[in-house]
Amino acid sequence: MRVAAATTVLLALLLAALPLAQSPAPIGVVSAAGRRTLSTSVVNDQEYVALDDVSAFVPLTIREDRQGGVSISVRGKSIVAPRDRALVSVDGRVVALPAPVIRMGGRWLAPVDFLPRALGLVSEARIEYRRGSRLLLIGAVKVPRVTTRVETTGSGTRVTLEVAPPAGVMTVTDAEKVVVRLDADAMDFAPAVGTSPAVTQVRGDAPATVTIGIAPSAGDVRASTSNTDTAARVVIDITSPNQAPDTSSAPSAPQAPAPVLTPPRTGIQTVIVDAGHGGDDGGVHGAGGTLEKQVTLEVARRLKTVLEARMGVRVVLTRDDDRAVGPDERTATANNAKGDLFVSLHMSSSPSPATTGATVYFMRLDREGEETRREAGAQAIALPVLGGGTRVIETIRWDLAQARHVEDSGRLANLLAAALEGHVPTMPQPVQSAPLRVLAGLNMPAVLFEMGYLTNADQEKRATGDEGRTVLVQALYDAVNRFALAPPPGR
Numbered sequence: 336m337r338v339a340a341a342t343t344v345l346l347a348l349l350l351a352a353l354p355l356a357q358s359p360a361p362i363g364v365v366s367a368a369g370r371r372t373l374s375t376s377v378v379n380d381q382e383y384v385a386l387d388d389v390s391a392f393v394p395l396t397i398r399e400d401r402q403g404g405v406s407i408s409v410r411g412k413s414i415v416a417p418r419d420r421a422l423v424s425v426d427g428r429v430v431a432l433p434a435p436v437i438r439m440g441g442r443w444l445a446p447v448d449f450l451p452r453a454l455g456l457v458s459e460a461r462i463e464y465r466r467g468s469r470l471l472l473i474g475a476v477k478v479p480r481v482t483t484r485v486e487t488t489g490s491g492t493r494v495t496l497e498v499a500p501p502a503g504v505m506t507v508t509d510a511e512k513v514v515v516r517l518d519a520d521a522m523d524f525a526p527a528v529g530t531s532p533a534v535t536q537v538r539g540d541a542p543a544t545v546t547i548g549i550a551p552s553a554g555d556v557r558a559s560t561s562n563t564d565t566a567a568r569v570v571i572d573i574t575s576p577n578q579a580p581d582t583s584s585a586p587s588a589p590q591a592p593a594p595v596l597t598p599p600r601t602g603i604q605t606v607i608v609d610a611g612h613g614g615d616d617g618g619v620h621g622a623g624g625t626l627e628k629q630v631t632l633e634v635a636r637r638l639k640t641v642l643e644a645r646m647g648v649r650v651v652l653t654r655d656d657d658r659a660v661g662p663d664e665r666t667a668t669a670n671n672a673k674g675d676l677f678v679s680l681h682m683s684s685s686p687s688p689a690t691t692g693a694t695v696y697f698m699r700l701d702r703e704g705e706e707t708r709r710e711a712g713a714q715a716i717a718l719p720v721l722g723g724g725t726r727v728i729e730t731i732r733w734d735l736a737q738a739r740h741v742e743d744s745g746r747l748a749n750l751l752a753a754a755l756e757g758h759v760p761t762m763p764q765p766v767q768s769a770p771l772r773v774l775a776g777l778n779m780p781a782v783l784f785e786m787g788y789l790t791n792a793d794q795e796k797r798a799t800g801d802e803g804r805t806v807l808v809q810a811l812y813d814a815v816n817r818f819a820l821a822p823p824p825g826r
């Protein structure tokens with residue numbers, strides 16, 4: 336009996352010690368063969384895919400090596416994953432991963448990032464992972480981003496659907512709904528921003544159809560489409576009953592300027608935009624004489640205008656002129672303004688003028704920082720309050736404030752990298768974590784965005800030109816908007 340009881344206890348302990356595996360929603364895989372799914376599992380907070388599942392999309396063979404690692408061959412090239420190390424060697428080149436490739440339940444599991452970062456380097460087809468929408472794109476597939484806003488106008492309700500990059504759209508309107516079909520393999524669909532009593536729902540259905548439900552009490556419905564270089568746009572005007580239709584919104588009328596949006600109903604109220612360098616500190620010198628401090632300030636000012644106009648958030652700049660600002664002053668400005676989000680803007684330099692590509696950094700914690708993060712949740716003291724009860728005071732040290740936000744910062748970094756895809760050239764591994772002093776004291780999710788190489792003549796031209804800056808600001812706006820719209824899992 337005693338032995339049996341001991342065994343039961345041991346078994347219970349063993350089960351408790353096993354890493355908890357959960358199954359999130361599968362990833363959508365879009366390729367020339369159509370749309371399929373790839374299931375994932377979460378082990379130690381990391382999302383993994385099974386390599387034998389991946390072989391259904393990208394032909395590969397898996398072989399265990401004698402040291403307990405695994406080697407994967409693709410088209411005669413090999414990826415070697417050593418045991419317990421968060422990296423792989425891809426055809427001789429070392430690629431960092433967020434976690435090691437592991438063996439579990441008789442299968443080899445790799446972090447999802449393995450797919451674009453490692454497999455993408457040796458596979459025949461291009462591999463892109465859109466984290467925000469959980470889509471894995473394989474090969475030359477057309478998957479535009481679709482955003483929708485709903486707003487009330489003088490004469491009723493306007494729904495604006497934007498498809499970027501532009502794809503063909505077909506619109507069918509009846510009394511209850513407007514159905515918009517896109518000529519695309521799939522779509523990257525973001526939840527609609529704004530509401531109106533005239534609109535019952537805005538729904539995205541695979542592969543690429545958006546349905547806008549119209550309330551039975553609503554008046555006339557009219558849809559029109561237009562195209563720019565960067566997006567296709569569908570404008571649906573729903574007039575209030577007993578009100579004449581607004582002729583300015585007829586299909587032949589010129590496009591109205593994008594109206595101011597209502598603020599998102601999420602926690603994001605204040606965004607801090609940090610223009611790197613300034614004053615005596617010019618930052619990187621471009622091949623043609625451009626200074627990093629000029630580019631960062633220009634982009635910061637534009638981003639402020641766009642975020643305030645489109646999202647209705649408050650934007651605080653850590654500098655709005657050409658002056659030197661120390662890292663502590665930047666941190667203090669951000670924390671005192673009670674920012675919900677921090678984006679620092681920089682440009683990189685390289686001795687090789689050929690080096691190009693943007694990178695998004697977020698804070699990496701060293702061992703001490705990891706412990707701080709664990710303690711951060713508990714580091715509050717309850718003070719007695721006059722009249723009874725207690726008040727909780729947070730006592731986290733400013734210099735390690737970022738420790739409690741690393742996960743959200745990583746999420747923001749990934750959203751920004753996803754928003755850059757297809758618009759701004761990036762490094763092969765666009766998201767990096769590093770122990771960055773400029774971010775350490777920030778008490779909010781924070782990223783440092785190296786927008787490109789100023790030492791590359793082409794990127795210098797883009798960074799100083801109107802179009803290049805617009806594209807950067809659009810990507811930053813997309814990332815902040817998505818971060819504001821999608822609450823982190825488990826909250």
Ligand SMILES: [Zn+2]
Nearest residue numbers: 611618681682
């Ligand atoms: Zn810099």
